[in-house]
Amino acid sequence: MIGRHPNRRQLARWLDGDAPELDDHIDGCEKCAQTLDALAAAETTDLRPALLTLLAPPTDLEERVSRRLAARLQSRADAELFGALLGVPIETGRVVLEARET
Amino acid sequence: MDTDAPPAEQLEALVRDHLDAVYRVAYSVVRDSALAEDVAQDAILKAWKALPTFRGDSSLRSWMLRITHNTAISTMRRRREELREPDLLPEREQGITTEKRVVDSLSLDAFEEALSHLDELSRAIVVLREIEGMSYDEIAETLDVPLPTVKTRLLRARRTLATALEGWKP
Known part of the structure; x- marks a missing residue:
């Protein structure tokens, strides 16, 4: 780590986003991370409920993703079978199959 | 089916056990539900x-999650290259779920705004720590970043988000 460590006041400013010039130093400095830990010890806000609300997956996500994955695997299986029958690589089989469907 | 592929049951298990966490981490980076899916x-x-x-x-x-x-990240890079116009990148979602509408408030809007203004790495760190409950070491390993980076980004992100959340109750 190059340069002097910022003092607590500078670290407090950095926590508030007001000292971007310290980014490079702080990003890799274990000592500053420990000091910041102490500065932020009083911070006890529970962010989890708000995060869970904002990042909630759609209720039908599992069903949709499962269906789309199954379709992709089936398409690959068809292309492999077709390619094997024709004696060509899977990608060729896929292209031929897609051309037949359109 | 590819004869070298693992059994399909394992795919079902990955979906069943990990899809929600995978979606949240994806969303934390791309900020668009269709793209996250x-x-x-x-x-x-x-x-x-x-x-x-x-x-x-x-x-x-x-x-x-790694x-x-x-x-x-690769998806976002591709999109940036395709668009070559940062303003066209996904912004906050306009389509809000019923669940979100119920708890909607000015404070939650402010929280969402604050979350969207964090950098991608900080958002991912927040999600892995606050929702997935990972340790600092696990997060550093998952995101392939130094441990101090995890700690300092998380501290600053937490402070920013906590300020934005003042007054909101779930």
Whole structure:
């Protein structure tokens, strides 16, 4: 780590986003991370409920993703079978199959 | 079906056990639900195909979320190259779910705004720590960043988000 460590006041400013010039130093400095830990010890806000609300997956996500994955695997299986029958690589089989469907 | 591919049951298990976390990490990077769903699907498929190479050096969850984060970052890079116009990148979602509407408030809007203004790495760190409950070490390993980076980004992100959340109650 190059340069002097910022003092607590500078670290407090950095926590508030007001000292971007310290980014490079702080990003890799274990000592500053420990000091910041102490500065932020009083911070006890529970962010989890708000995060869970904002990042909630759609209720039908599992069903949709499962269906789309199954379709992709089936398409690959068809292309492999077709390619094997024709004696060509899977990608060729896929292209031929897609051309037949359109 | 590819004869070298792992059994389909393992794919179902990955979806069942990890899809929600995978989606949240994807969303934290791409900030668009349709794109996050695409990323989640790709990441799970990649993880399933790579399962035979998983050595167990980390937890399966860490490994999967690392694949997810990398997939999301690659997707965003591709989109940036395609668009070549940062203003066209996904912004906050306009389509709000019923669940979100119920708890909607000015404070939650402010929180969402604050979350969207964090950098991608900080958002991912917040999600892995606050929702997935990972340790600092696990997060550093999952995102392939130094431990101090995890700690300092999390501290600053927490302060920013906590300020934005003042007054909101779930």
